[in-house]
Amino acid sequence: MIKIVKPTLDNIIDIQRVLKPYVEEGIILNRDEDEIAMNIRSYQLVFDDKQPIAVGALHIYSPFLGEIRSLAVNEKYQGQGIGKKLVNSLLEEAKSLKLKEVLVLTYKKEFFEKLGFNEIQKEEIPEKKIWADCIKCKFFPNCNEIALITYL
Ligand SMILES: CC(C)(COP(=O)(O)OP(=O)(O)OC[C@H]1O[C@@H](n2cnc3c(N)ncnc32)[C@H](O)[C@@H]1OP(=O)(O)O)[C@@H](O)C(=O)NCCC(=O)NCCS
Numbered sequence: 001m002i003k004i005v006k007p008t009l010d011n012i013i014d015i016q017r018v019l020k021p022y023v024e025e026g027i028i029l030n031r032d033e034d035e036i037a038m039n040i041r042s043y044q045l046v047f048d049d050k051q052p053i054a055v056g057a058l059h060i061y062s063p064f065l066g067e068i069r070s071l072a073v074n075e076k077y078q079g080q081g082i083g084k085k086l087v088n089s090l091l092e093e094a095k096s097l098k099l100k101e102v103l104v105l106t107y108k109k110e111f112f113e114k115l116g117f118n119e120i121q122k123e124e125i126p127e128k129k130i131w132a133d134c135i136k137c138k139f140f141p142n143c144n145e146i147a148l149i150t151y152l
Helices: 009-024 033-038 083-097 109-114 126-131
Strands: 002-005 043-048 051-060 065-073 101-106 118-120 146-150
Touching: 002 051, 002 083, 009 033, 009 043, 009 051, 043 083, 051 083, 065 083, 083 109, 101 109, 101 126, 109 118, 109 146
Parallel strands: 065 101
Antiparallel strands: 002 043, 043 051, 051 065, 101 146, 118 146
């Protein structure tokens, strides 16, 4: 049975396991154990029985703006609606926190457009994001990711 849970610190290893192939590919930023621990409350983790199969996080930048990041579905489970369910669950959490807009930086433009996100210009990305995250990325500053936003 597929279920979405709020992970505990015991699940850091599960989060890392799901993200690993995409971190190695360079499409998801590597975050060490301490960074995941500090932000554990931002994550949602999907299990198929006891197996972790997908993860995503809602990071908060300001009283208005959140970001979906570290979103990944295990390759074997892709194309079954799990990514969509997870993003919708993260957006529900964003709404319940009273966030007003949620940003994503991604190579999967069409996937997010189907979920109601619209492309924005890179200049509209908050500076906090650039300096906290982008600067750590091996593709910075020549990044081909697309920024999209949805208003809640
Ligand atoms: C992107 C990703 C999260 C999508 O998850 P998924 O579970 O495979 O997607 P879903 O099955 O929920 O798809 C939902 C819809 O988006 C579409 N979709 C999914 N991936 C797509 C893609 N790469 N391009 C275009 N459409 C896509 C599906 O066809 C489906 O459309 P429908 O509702 O009309 O049937 C997953 O492919 C993944 O983990 N990719 C690798 C990591 C990554 O790129 N993460 C994003 C970083 S922000």
